[in-house]
Amino acid sequence: MSPASPTRASAATPSPNRIDRLRIRHLRLLDLVARSGSLTAAGEALHISQPAVTKMLQELEYAFGCRLIERTTRGGRLSAAGERALERLRVVLGVIDAAGEALQARPEVPLVRLGMLPLVGVDVLPQAVALLRAQDALPRLAVREHSVGGLTAMLCEGELDCIVGRLQKDDTDQLKARVHITPLRDEYLAVVCAPAHALARRREVALADLHEGPWILPPRGTHTRDVFEQPFLDAGQLPPVPHIESASFHSNLAMTAAGGFLTVAPATALAHYQAMSMVREVRLRTPFASGRLVFITPAQIEAPPAVIRLREALEAVTRQDTGAPPARARRR
Structure with a gap:
């Protein structure tokens, strides 16, 4: 099944199975767009092409069942649903970063x-x-x-x-x-x-x-x-x-x-x-x-x-x- 378009995704409901298929970079995409206001800048930070950014966004919105990013003349901004999702996801990203930091030196402590x-x-x-x-x-x-x-x-x-x-x-x-x-x-x-x-x-x-x-x-x-x-x-x-x-x-x-x-x-x-x-x-x-x-x-x-x-x-x-x-x- 191909990812749903943003229009269909906005009427869908989140699926645990679809969310489980997301990668960490999907979550970082939302954070980067919020910080930069640009899908292009987010793609550059992730070192991926513009088509790859678009595909990743479609997968992200399909997984959550709603529109997360609204296109603007300057690039993109988070929708109300995107802001609510990011409030939770930033905690997840922080925990992931902390896990990496904790294991860099003396992982036993x-x-x-x-x-x-x-x-x-x-x-x-x-x-x-x-x-x-x-x-x-x-x-x-x-x-x-x-x-x-x-x-x-x-x-x-x-x-x-x-x-x-x-x-x-x-x-x-x-x-x-x-x-x-x-x-x-x-x-x-x-x-x-x-x-x-x-x-x-x-x-x-x-x-x-x-x-x-x-x-x-x-x-x-x-x-x-x-x-x-x-x-x-x-x-x-x-x-x-x-x-x-x-x-x-x-x-x-x-x-x-x-x-x-x-x-x-x-x-x-x-x-x-x-x-x-x-x-x-x-x-x-x-x-x-x-x-x-x-x-x-x-x-x-x-x-x-x-x-x-x-x-x-x-x-x-x-x-x-x-x-x-x-x-x-x-x-x-």
Whole structure:
């Protein structure tokens, strides 16, 4: 039987038998068209002729029983069905790429592609790594740092196996249809200053007092910046304008210690810096909204054993500290 034309394919239904006959390059064709907007460019990337691209597209649409790519004057773009298919297929392609990467060196040791927020590497991850190594169960780790939004996008496209990050309730509600979320611990956002800063000596600091600055803050659009600015907006105040914008908590805390700034950071991540008397936590009358440290995996695929062991280690080390605000900070 010859592949159906796009017109017939649009009215057909997917067949497991037809899908089983697809090759990996069929799936990559859809991804390449989405990225380049051109069937010709996709064919060049796959090193195949234009007639071969057309045949491959017909086989792909025949297998899924619908039109996946719409022809345009500039080449081609994914249909609505093509976009939905690619959301799933990118996870498959990511898993295939990860399998190749894992077997390139030391195939006897599993590889975990971990995405995390920067300060997770100061507090939580080192403890989990030490625990797994003591159990002789530490996998190879390929660690990527990014914002919550960036990490989530990479996870859903199959570029990561798991994430350790912080979410608010609204974020959790938006993501739970696409991912599995394991709560690790609740945390709150602390305001931090240098020991010599005027606010370090105050017994209680109100929201309006925080305008004294100067501030170092993460860029707009990041999770931490949103959590920081919301209380000011709720109180009818403009949030402080930062003198420095930086996405690196490590740099922010170091500059705060050296230059007399104010900054914000998850409270549980401050122990290392406070132990060396580099910074002090500001005693806020009302603490900033709490967030939740979570472990996230894709909903579409079953987590490999190495990812499960990493999750269990993170659960074990975070169980020791709830990350709740101290009693003085909870006063109204």
